[in-house]
Amino acid sequence: MKRILSYAVLICVFFFLQTGVFSHLRMGIIAPNLLIICTASIGMIRGKTEGCLVGFFSGILYDALYASYFGLYALILCVIGYMAGYVNRIFYEEDMTLPLVVIGAADTFYGIIVYLLTFLSRGRMDFPYYFLRIILPEMVYTLILAVLLYRMIFYIDRKLNSKGSDDARA
Amino acid sequence: MNRNKRKPVKPRYLLIFLVIVCAVSIALSYQNGGDKLAVQSGITSFLIPMEKGLNSLGEWTGKNRERMKTVDELIEENESLNTQIERLKAQISSMENNLSELDDLRDLLDMKEIYPDYPMVGARIISKDPGNWYNSFIIDKGSNDGIKKDMNVIADNGLAGIVTDVSATHSTVRGIIDDTSNVSGMISKSSELCIIGGDLKLMEEGLLNVELISADAEVVDGDEVVTSYISDKFLPGLLIGYITDVSSDSSMLTQSAHLTPQVDFENITNVLVITQLKSDLLSDDDAQSAGETTDGTEETAVKGEGE
Numbered sequence A: 001m002k003r004i005l006s007y008a009v010l011i012c013v014f015f016f017l018q019t020g021v022f023s024h025l026r027m028g029i030i031a032p033n034l035l036i037i038c039t040a041s042i043g044m045i046r047g048k049t050e051g052c053l054v055g056f057f058s059g060i061l062y063d064a065l066y067a068s069y070f071g072l073y074a075l076i077l078c079v080i081g082y083m084a085g086y087v088n089r090i091f092y093e094e095d096m097t098l099p100l101v102v103i104g105a106a107d108t109f110y111g112i113i114v115y116l117l118t119f120l121s122r123g124r125m126d127f128p129y130y131f132l133r134i135i136l137p138e139m140v141y142t143l144i145l146a147v148l149l150y151r152m153i154f155y156i157d158r159k160l161n162s163k164g165s166d167d168a169r170a
Numbered sequence B: 001m002n003r004n005k006r007k008p009v010k011p012r013y014l015l016i017f018l019v020i021v022c023a024v025s026i027a028l029s030y031q032n033g034g035d036k037l038a039v040q041s042g043i044t045s046f047l048i049p050m051e052k053g054l055n056s057l058g059e060w061t062g063k064n065r066e067r068m069k070t071v072d073e074l075i076e077e078n079e080s081l082n083t084q085i086e087r088l089k090a091q092i093s094s095m096e097n098n099l100s101e102l103d104d105l106r107d108l109l110d111m112k113e114i115y116p117d118y119p120m121v122g123a124r125i126i127s128k129d130p131g132n133w134y135n136s137f138i139i140d141k142g143s144n145d146g147i148k149k150d151m152n153v154i155a156d157n158g159l160a161g162i163v164t165d166v167s168a169t170h171s172t173v174r175g176i177i178d179d180t181s182n183v184s185g186m187i188s189k190s191s192e193l194c195i196i197g198g199d200l201k202l203m204e205e206g207l208l209n210v211e212l213i214s215a216d217a218e219v220v221d222g223d224e225v226v227t228s229y230i231s232d233k234f235l236p237g238l239l240i241g242y243i244t245d246v247s248s249d250s251s252m253l254t255q256s257a258h259l260t261p262q263v264d265f266e267n268i269t270n271v272l273v274i275t276q277l278k279s280d281l282l283s284d285d286d287a288q289s290a291g292e293t294t295d296g297t298e299e300t301a302v303k304g305e306g307e
Helices: A002-022 A034-046 A048-066 A072-090 A097-122 A127-163 B002-006 B011-031 B038-067 B071-109 B278-289 B293-306
Strands: B120-128 B136-139 B152-155 B158-166 B171-175 B182-187 B192-197 B208-214 B224-227 B239-248 B254-261 B270-274
Touching (some): A002 A048, A034 A048, A034 A072
Parallel strands (some): B158 B239
Antiparallel strands (some): B136 B171, B152 B158, B182 B192, B192 B208, B224 B239
16 A cells, blocks of 8 residues: 555656656756656566556656647556566666666657657658657656666665565565 | 455556557547547646646746856846847837827728737646647636637737647647647738748747748748638737748749747746637628628728738
């Protein structure tokens, strides 16, 4: 129960940071993607099931406010959380490189999917431009924040584990 | 979670289940024509109050980052602004002369005012799209304040966007610089029609695309563009921006250009929503046209001369 609650709080905090604060702290026109950090981190640390669920619910929040098609971002984030769960098997606690690689890959994947679904379908063909000017800078900005935020999520997870209140995988 | 302990759900099935849920809701909202679903409005009405508070925090942090500009930069800017003030002052005085002359001439012509007085409602932007692909924002007025879908939104005396979604206490506005936005415009000097579309590629420079200007139209940098009479969503005569970089298309049948919008989308915080819908205006016109045939013919005559 405690874990569900802390996930709910975590998702809300990340969501409000994303929409309230970081949508103003843009580098040029680029804002980072905190929901990806949250989803991919949970997926890596806790496995497919929880990554999938966290991704779904944070995507739902984003969809409710901004998406033109309700469910699109939930779908993308849900799949990302699930795929990050594959890393859970080879996940090694002290290592920082792997999580960053996964988060970077997840954000790139997200960008490419959004481009394919909502831009290419409208005839915006110049993929290299969008890749270099939107997807790549977003990934870099996201990674910079991920260094901090991943540690935070990891720390929260360890706290929850040590209390041992209820561990879903036990 | 307790349920999971006894009978753990295989992640694969969970994924399939959630994907189906998403697919269904995407299909539903597609069928709804992009309108908000009931679930969606439920979630947003819960999020909006918190969003309001956090947005002011975000604005504050954004402002503080601006404050970190170096002193040199500020001095330089100050100098250039001062010279600009001088220039503008001179311009104003000459404009005032022109204006009084214009008034006189207009009285002579007995023309209606160019900008009709539309009823408006002020609104504050409480949240901007946090992603990098689109440019929409949420304002703190909704159907309770008389906002309806397709109402035009203006700021800084220029067209800012159009209302795409309305809830009870807030509504979503799509900016004209959004990649999916298309506005039917008119170059006010020559009455040439054109299409003004948002383009993510130009967003960083703060420009828009202008397309389908006919090849024989005389267009130069700085020409004013307003919303056209033929649009069925945008009210006529709203200032959109000014033309730059005119170029001839490869087909030689049309010209295209870029447009500097009147609205400064980076620092936009307050907007005005025009509560007059174009569609109502049209149906009103239809109803009145029977009684006002003389007016109608006069207008078309003037238009014909213009072209």
